[in-house]
Amino acid sequence: MLTVSRLTKRFGGFTALNEVSFEVKEGEILGLIGPNGSGKTTCFNCVSGVLAPTAGTIRFLGDDIAGLTPDRICHRGLTRTFQIPRPFRKLSIADNVAVAAHYGATERTSEAEARRRALQVLDLVGLPTDSAALPTQLGAGGLKKLELARALATGPKLLLADESLGGLDPGEMASAADMLRRVRGELGITIVWVEHIMATLMRVVDRVVVLDHGEKIAEGRPRDVAEDPRVIEAYLGEKIVLE
């Protein structure tokens, strides 16, 4: 579905991503992990069009999308969430989602249809649907849900979820992980998930790609990757125990 090959991004003399290649298969949840500064978010930014890659190709559903603007990539069915939620603060929660449903969908959506879809998505992620409230009234957990709802409202085929569990308490974390499973299960959306908290991620994902200093150091099933000595070293000796 998504094939990233030899993706490179340089900022001046600093190489944030060096010839990273990986593939996302339809229907899977792929985990993208790595220590701070390993290039995960840069990788997301390149794939979603926020940054133009220095070199390499990004093929999505057969077309090269490297260097396209985020709105065009979104219309092709690839949407992302941001690590730090970026709600539109002047718009109501419902409008935040409706505007994404109206402008982000691959096919033209009427305003009425967009509003209907917004309510469905709000309901799915567990935000109040009757709400004219502003995002500023939401807590950290609510903002994360809104971020996800807005991305889902565009009707993506592939969702790039950037550290969607950061800043949540353990209960919220478990339900958010559950949420991503439901997104795949009920909506059939393929997911690439970037996450710091490895233990949670490892239980949910089908495969993992590990980045360190802008390079891919491991790829495979969570169990195997957790045993990989290079991964353990990258995470400063921290070994992930899977039950």
Added chain:
Amino acid sequence: MSATPGRIAFATVVAFLGIAPFLPMAGMKQYMLHVVIQIFIWTFIGQAWSLMGRFGLVSLGHGAFLGIGAYATTLLWNFYGLTPWIGSLVAVALAVVMAFLVAYPCSRFGIIGHYFALTTLAVGEVVRLLIIAERDWTGGSLGVTLKAAGDASFIALQYADKQVWYYVGLVLWLAGLWVWARLDRSMARAAMEAIGEDETAAASVGIRVTRFKLWLTVLSAALTALGGVAYAQYITYVNPETLSGIGVSLRIVFAVVLGGMYSLLGPTVGTALTIALSEWLRIVFGVKFIGMAETIYGLLLVIFIIFLPAGIYGSLADLVRRRRRPAAAPATA
């Protein structure tokens, strides 16, 4: 039916419309009529500006579009005898091209916020300096007077009778309100708010940032040029200082900011107040204390902008809203 600020504004407009057509017949003094016409035309221009301004596309160079509009029709009439009815189309087309030339690179290279404001500021000045430099056909800083039309006033769009201009102004003002309200109710408003807040996030959910900004700038410029045409035809004299450059550009911005750029009647209230204030100060001070009128005008603006950041009308509307709904219920989750 509760009295929300929106409904009150709507009711006010309707009530005003009921008496508006008869106002000039009630023996209104020519001078009063002149002030009201100016308020109508400059409000229309302010409304055009606020279409961009309210979404964070702060232009400090709308004088460019105003000047292009006013000079295009005036020069076409004076040199080629082209009727302003067609001339205004040329004027709008030129303003649209100009808007595109400014907005496209700005949007493409991410020139937003203060940098956008500075860029437009320069554009307004460039147009003013061009008008002054090309004095052979623009009249330079002395300005140009429209050639009198004689009795062909319809073709020349020249009317000595202020009553005609009162109705023209009224129609323009209503058209401005209509465009504003139309945009306000559409999903495009939500998209523009989103772009104004966070372009990257807006683009990530599929909003075509460049296209929206271009479209809005072009619309705003076209309407501003039309306002310039109306002003030139009414005054029958154009001058680079009053129709382009920093001075007039800032005057448009001040009026709208003063009234409140986020509300339907904000530009109207702001323009009416600034024009009334400057007329009043002019009469009070006359030729005594040269500069005093401008000083007081400036000081009042500073005070209003500091203490009523949502504008006079906007702040009043907020107050009404707050009194009706003492405490907004906090959202769950």
